[in-house]
Amino acid sequence: MTAPNAGEILAAASLVIFCASLSRLLRLGFGRSLLISALRMVLQLVGLAFVLGWLFRTETFLVTLAAMVVMAGFAGAEVVARQEQPPGRLWTGLVGVTAMLTAGLAVTLPALLLLGDDGSWWHPRTALPIFGMVAGASMTGVSLSLDTFAQGVLRDARGIEARLALGATRNEALRPVIRQAVTRGMMPTINAMAAIGVVTIPGMMTGQLLAGAEVFGAARLQMFLMFLLAGATALGTLGATYAMAQRVTDARHRLRLDRLAVRK
Amino acid sequence: MLSVSQLVTTAGQVPDFDLKPGCCLAVTGPSGTGKSLMLRAIADLDPAQGQISLDGRPCESFAAPDWRRDIRYLAAEAAFWEPTLGAHFSVPPTADDLAAVGLRPDRLDAPILQLSSGERQRGALLRAMEDAPRVLLLDEPTSSLDAASTALVEALLKAFLSSGGAIVLVTHDEDQAERLRTSRLRLHR
Numbered sequence: 001m002t003a004p005n006a007g008e009i010l011a012a013a014s015l016v017i018f019c020a021s022l023s024r025l026l027r028l029g030f031g032r033s034l035l036i037s038a039l040r041m042v043l044q045l046v047g048l049a050f051v052l053g054w055l056f057r058t059e060t061f062l063v064t065l066a067a068m069v070v071m072a073g074f075a076g077a078e079v080v081a082r083q084e085q086p087p088g089r090l091w092t093g094l095v096g097v098t099a100m101l102t103a104g105l106a107v108t109l110p111a112l113l114l115l116g117d118d119g120s121w122w123h124p125r126t127a128l129p130i131f132g133m134v135a136g137a138s139m140t141g142v143s144l145s146l147d148t149f150a151q152g153v154l155r156d157a158r159g160i161e162a163r164l165a166l167g168a169t170r171n172e173a174l175r176p177v178i179r180q181a182v183t184r185g186m187m188p189t190i191n192a193m194a195a196i197g198v199v200t201i202p203g204m205m206t207g208q209l210l211a212g213a214e215v216f217g218a219a220r221l222q223m224f225l226m227f228l229l230a231g232a233t234a235l236g237t238l239g240a241t242y243a244m245a246q247r248v249t250d251a252r253h254r255l256r257l258d259r260l261a262v263r264k
Numbered sequence: 265m266l267s268v269s270q271l272v273t274t275a276g277q278v279p280d281f282d283l284k285p286g287c288c289l290a291v292t293g294p295s296g297t298g299k300s301l302m303l304r305a306i307a308d309l310d311p312a313q314g315q316i317s318l319d320g321r322p323c324e325s326f327a328a329p330d331w332r333r334d335i336r337y338l339a340a341e342a343a344f345w346e347p348t349l350g351a352h353f354s355v356p357p358t359a360d361d362l363a364a365v366g367l368r369p370d371r372l373d374a375p376i377l378q379l380s381s382g383e384r385q386r387g388a389l390l391r392a393m394e395d396a397p398r399v400l401l402l403d404e405p406t407s408s409l410d411a412a413s414t415a416l417v418e419a420l421l422k423a424f425l426s427s428g429g430a431i432v433l434v435t436h437d438e439d440q441a442e443r444l445r446t447s448r449l450r451l452h453r
Contacts, residue, residue, distance in 0.1 A: 158343035167333035
């Protein structure tokens with residue numbers, strides 16, 4: 001199979017346009033954002049193709065690393081945007097970017113060393129797609145867990161303070177909220193692993209199969225990647241949640257909601 | 265036993281005081297004069313300036329959880345985090361403990377949401393008195409109680425005082441302040 005041409009893409013896009021007009025007809029109000037995000041998708045993919053083409057030609061490690069940092073920065077902005085109650089935008093962003101970059105690199109770099117035994121491990125063509133998948137999965141986990149954590153702390157503030165007043169440490173008092181946040185952050189990854197191959201055929205494997213790869217090879221690569229995704233999501237989610245738990249408490253085991261910078 | 269000096273909360277300066285075993289300081293004053301903030305600062309739940317010490321040992325030299333096990337703060341609004349009252353205790357209170365505040369034993373296993381506000385308040389007080397704190401910092405501990413339950417709670421607090429404990433009691437009830445106090449503190453705007 002070859003890549004679709006412009007006419008074929010337009011045919012697929014007509015589906016989205018049809019759904020948007022359906023939304024307008026039934027006054028459901030999602031049509032506008034559907035069209036805007038579809039347009040964004042097109043522009044971003046064209047941009048991505050240009051940038052990747054350039055990156056793939058340079059083939060230097062520093063450029064690869066810089067691209068990873070930029071990707072993590074965009075992911076951080078997404079994390080902040082998805083918070084209903086951002087506990088200090090700057091902090092959420094910093095915690096999110098740090099957690100994703102650390103977890104992403106900690107998982108991606110050894111994996112690349114393992115895969116690229118021919119010395120090509122740092123080539124952008126190998127490194128960036130893997131890092132992108134890993135960072136994307138951990139972005140979902142990190143933003144879900146940070147959002148759940150901030151809402152939980154605000155909702156349960158009285159109970160948390162009551163426990164502190166009875167002599168609980170900050171980790172004891174926050175444990176239910178931390179547990180809820182981490183569980184919620186891990187949920188999509190756990191569900192994805194459980195459903196894979198039975199309910200869903202993963203996007204990456206689909207791409208490989210359409211490009212004509214051998215099925216067992218595609219399955220092995222998918223397994224390898226799912227382990228990376230699960231690991232990076234767990235590390236990023238744990239790191240971000242515990243960092244935020246430290247942030248909303250202090251060394252004297254006080255709940256410092258003033259640091260949540262809830263806007264008045 | 266509990267000594268507070270030059271304490272400044274966000275509501276302003278708190279007069280110095282020194283509380284001996286068996287003594288109850290009744291704190292009164294209009295709303296917004298920082299009575300609750302004062303209790304929270306003494307429990308080290310809010311950052312504040314000033315010196316607070318227990319038996320001459322400054323608050324900072326305690327690990328904060330240890331300090332709060334000795335200096336036990338009970339907020340005006342009882343808060344719970346487990347589904348039943350009983351689950352909040354490390355050792356469930358005996359029938360006698362419960363009877364002392366007029367709670368029936370079956371209240372321990374009832375869902376928190378089914379307890380009346382008065383039952384919640386008395387349950388929270390029992391929980392705050394678990395494993396022998398030295399000082400109780402009580403914020404309106406009988407605000408949701410009828411006269412009979414209030415009398416039970418006051419008798420329990422008097423027993424705590426005669427066993428060598430000390431209490432800082434924030435109350436709007438002048439009669440209660442007079443019944444329990446050994447000294448008084450009036451906060452003004």
